[in-house]
Each structure stands twice: as structure tokens, then as C-alpha cells.
Amino acid sequence: MKWVTYDAGGPGASGATGIGSSPRTGLLTEDGVHGLAPEVTLLSLLGDDGEALAEAAATARRDPAEVRRLDEVRLLAPIPRPPSIRDGLSFLDHLRGCYRALGRPPELHPAWSQAPAFYFGNPAAVVGPHDDVPIAPGSRMFDLELEVGAVVGRGGRDLHPEIADDHIVGFTFFNDWTARDHQMRDMAQGIGMGKAKDSAITLGPALVTVDELAPHRGPDGYTFEVAATVNGREIAKGSLASMDWSWSEQLAYMSRGTDLRPGDVIGSGTVPGGCLLEHVDTADPFAFSGWLAPGDVVSLSSPALGETRQVVREAEPMIPLRTGH
Numbered sequence: 001m002k003w004v005t006y007d008a009g010g011p012g013a014s015g016a017t018g019i020g021s022s023p024r025t026g027l028l029t030e031d032g033v034h035g036l037a038p039e040v041t042l043l044s045l046l047g048d049d050g051e052a053l054a055e056a057a058a059t060a061r062r063d064p065a066e067v068r069r070l071d072e073v074r075l076l077a078p079i080p081r082p083p084s085i086r087d088g089l090s091f092l093d094h095l096r097g098c099y100r101a102l103g104r105p106p107e108l109h110p111a112w113s114q115a116p117a118f119y120f121g122n123p124a125a126v127v128g129p130h131d132d133v134p135i136a137p138g139s140r141m142f143d144l145e146l147e148v149g150a151v152v153g154r155g156g157r158d159l160h161p162e163i164a165d166d167h168i169v170g171f172t173f174f175n176d177w178t179a180r181d182h183q184m185r186d187m188a189q190g191i192g193m194g195k196a197k198d199s200a201i202t203l204g205p206a207l208v209t210v211d212e213l214a215p216h217r218g219p220d221g222y223t224f225e226v227a228a229t230v231n232g233r234e235i236a237k238g239s240l241a242s243m244d245w246s247w248s249e250q251l252a253y254m255s256r257g258t259d260l261r262p263g264d265v266i267g268s269g270t271v272p273g274g275c276l277l278e279h280v281d282t283a284d285p286f287a288f289s290g291w292l293a294p295g296d297v298v299s300l301s302s303p304a305l306g307e308t309r310q311v312v313r314e315a316e317p318m319i320p321l322r323t324g325h
Helices: 051-062 092-101 180-189 247-254
Strands: 002-007 023-029 032-035 066-068 074-076 085-088 118-120 147-152 168-176 201-209 225-230 233-239 265-267 297-302 306-313
Touching: 002 032, 023 051, 032 051, 074 201, 085 247, 118 247, 147 247, 168 265, 168 297, 168 306, 201 306, 247 265
Parallel strands: 085 265
Antiparallel strands: 002 023, 002 074, 002 201, 023 032, 032 066, 085 118, 147 168, 147 265, 168 201, 225 233, 225 297, 297 306
């Protein structure tokens, strides 16, 4: 199944970034979007063993509230406001690539192999797969991230690392746009990611359920390929097969001593090569000419997940906190 949340139009509907005036849930089929009743959200269909989602799919095929061509609607994030967002770092070669680009030795601290790292994202920053994305205010080093997001379908606590991925209902693209200059300050302050990751997180275009992705699952996990382009130029292509930490291990660690809830989104971390930072070719990252600029078009694509396509826009004016800041 491929589930979407879409703006069905109506008063106030526009192409602006945000949830939209009248979000609807629909099943994506070969003949378009089969919409459910207006009060049904994708989040409301999660929380069990998939029975509610399967029943909703049957209703959408048999007796939809409406059928719309895909080009008639604006797709929103499948889960427009997740209960929580955690972004992992399960591809350690991504980190090594960033270290090399910054002139640092590629050897990693032992902590990276002791537990899967993650940070908490901002649910209010979620945008749809075709929404414009303004550069973070004050940033001159704006970047994309080629990631996949797992959506929790059935909540749990202290999940077992061998079967924790049974709690995943499906996958979608995840792009936590990053202000690398802000990240340098965040890391210097020593309490983790802050404003560097606070401006936008793209989810979409659809929530592709695990049954749909069964042909792409091997003994060691999912193997479908993903790619990223900027202005039509491919900057990275990779597969989930190269993850150093499995989905089960990540969910087990993230649920240790706390609850994962239906609709929570877990980012895979960046596929190696899937951000501009890894392509910095100057000693001074500020002098790198490849950072995103207004008008750039960023796309993430996969035969399994679909495609996002977004235009980068000029940053909103930044109001200094105090003189010089």
C-alpha cells in the first residue's frame, strides 16, 4: 500500500509550505488518489497490527469518498505532524566522508560502534515533498540530506533488537535540511543539534508500507536504492543495504526505557555521499561554491519510495538577538 496525505483544495488552499487548509488521507493507486472521509487521518489508522490500515485500504478501493488524479492535488507529508522525530546515524561511512571533507582523520571514536546515535527533530518543521524550502535564516552553508524515514505503526517500549522492526508500518523519504554553519556552533556548544536542523524536514511523497516493500527485503534488511540530485545533477546514489546499524537495533535502542508511539518517525541517517558537506573540495568550507542557493531544485528519488522535488528559496530576514549576534 502507498498512503498519502493531500490538500484537497478549498478555502485558503495554496501552494505554500505547511499542512494545507483541508488535508485528506488517500490510498495511491494506478488511477489516482482514493480519498477517505475527511475526518480520517493516516495517524488515526496506526496503532494496531495493521488491521485498521488494511480495512481503510479496502474501503478506499471499494467505496472511496473521492477519487482525484494525482496531478490535481498537492501532496503533504504523509504524517504532517509526527508525535516525535528521531534521526539516526546508521551509515558510518557518511560520517567518515564528512570528516574527510573537513580535513579530519576518518577514524571514528569507539562510541559510534557502541550504540546507534540519534537526535530529536522538530515535528513543527515537517514540510511536504513538493513544498518550497527557505534557507535557514542567517545560513550561508545550507545543505540537504538523503535519508529514509521509518514510521512506527505499533508502539512499544524496551523492544527486542531482533524483532523491533516489526513495529515499522512503512517508509518514506526523510530530508532534514541542514544549516552547516549553524551546526558548527551547535557542536561547539556541546549539547547536540539545535538550530542547524530546525528549519525544515521533508517527508514524502507517500508512506509505502512494509508489505509493498517485501520484494526489496533481504536477510540483512531492505535493499532498495535511493538517489539525490541538485538541479538535475546526481550527487549520490546508495542502498539501505549498507546500514551499519539495522532498523531493529535502532528502534530497540530508541525505545530503551521510553515509549515509541504510532506515527513516530525514525530517520536512517544520511546515505554515504548524500549531502553537500561530503563533497566540499576546499580547505575552508565557507568558500565551497556548492552550498544550496535560492532557485536550486533538490530531488530525492527511488523506484520503491517515489520522488520528492523541492525548490530552495531565499531565507527570511534574521533578527539579531543583540548587536553582532
